[in-house]
Amino acid sequence: MSKFQAIIDTIYQATGHLLQSFNVTPISGGSINEAYCFSDKQHAFFVKTNQADRIDMFAAEAAGLKALAAISGMRIPAVIGFDSSPQYSYLVLEYLPCEPLTSKTSSALGEQLAHIHHQSMPFFGWHRDNTIGSTAQYNPQHTDWVTFWITARLQPQLHMAKAQGYDGEIQTLGQTVINCLPTFFSSQPTPALLHGDLWYGNVACYQQQPLLFDPACYYGDSEADIAMTELFGGFDRQFYQAYHALLPPSAEYSTRKIIYNLYHVLNHLNLFGGHYEGQAINMMKLLIAQQK
Numbered sequence: 001m002s003k004f005q006a007i008i009d010t011i012y013q014a015t016g017h018l019l020q021s022f023n024v025t026p027i028s029g030g031s032i033n034e035a036y037c038f039s040d041k042q043h044a045f046f047v048k049t050n051q052a053d054r055i056d057m058f059a060a061e062a063a064g065l066k067a068l069a070a071i072s073g074m075r076i077p078a079v080i081g082f083d084s085s086p087q088y089s090y091l092v093l094e095y096l097p098c099e100p101l102t103s104k105t106s107s108a109l110g111e112q113l114a115h116i117h118h119q120s121m122p123f124f125g126w127h128r129d130n131t132i133g134s135t136a137q138y139n140p141q142h143t144d145w146v147t148f149w150i151t152a153r154l155q156p157q158l159h160m161a162k163a164q165g166y167d168g169e170i171q172t173l174g175q176t177v178i179n180c181l182p183t184f185f186s187s188q189p190t191p192a193l194l195h196g197d198l199w200y201g202n203v204a205c206y207q208q209q210p211l212l213f214d215p216a217c218y219y220g221d222s223e224a225d226i227a228m229t230e231l232f233g234g235f236d237r238q239f240y241q242a243y244h245a246l247l248p249p250s251a252e253y254s255t256r257k258i259i260y261n262l263y264h265v266l267n268h269l270n271l272f273g274g275h276y277e278g279q280a281i282n283m284m285k286l287l288i289a290q291q292k
Contacts, residue, residue, distance in 0.1 A: 048091045050089050
């Protein structure tokens with residue numbers, strides 16, 4: 001029996017297509033999972049695998065893709081299925097050969113992301129936890145945004161950092177930032193459906209349409225998604241013009257984006273270490289200097 005039999009069975013149960021003489025081609029680019037294209041002469045499927053105990057990570061990603069697809073005008077990879085075997089867990093999606101965004105598709109991405117951000121709920125959080133990279137991301141439902149950001153985003157990352165030996169200044173400054181966080185919000189943002197991990201590596205173009213994938217969805221401030229697009233760069237002027245024509249930035253965005261990106265920088269510190277400690281400390285000092 002093939003070591004991929006569980007994946008073959010999942011594809012057959014979902015599509016009725018039995019892969020027999022097929023190719024398995026590794027796909028590079030990710031640092032968390034192993035990725036492959038399973039293909040024969042008729043069909044192709046995108047498959048991610050990880051350790052068997054990471055099945056909840058794939059279940060959450062599938063839920064995020066389905067949530068985005070339900071309200072999005074853009075292309076979202078269809079979920080074929082997910083499961084685990086004794087050797088590995090896996091997620092199967094339709095295979096969509098991607099290309100980089102063009103100016104036209106970048107503008108369409110901005111418009112369609114604004115449409116996603118108009119999807120609202122009466123709470124912050126989500127119906128389930130998920131992951132940001134390989135880190136657990138907690139999504140308890142809150143009616144207060146600052147409380148959510150402190151308890152579900154900054155505090156868990158600071159606790160993980162301390163457990164890994166990042167103590168002292170980063171913890172002291174982190175607590176000061178938490179204490180002054182309410183001063184950066186003159187009003188409560190509207191809970192919007194977020195992609196949650198919106199860096200340039202998670203967007204692409206397929207058949208002249210923008211494509212979103214690898215979400216870490218929850219309901220939060222729409223500017224948290226926009227902030228992350230600036231963290232590592234790659235998004236062009238057409239994207240921001242199209243987005244802000246529908247959802248203009250708040251007066252407090254220049255400060256809020258530091259608050260939101262601090263979460264991702266702390267997560268990178270916990271995942272990769274290195275220079276992210278200094279970057280996080282500098283962001284904290286900047287926020288403390290700007291407190292009202």
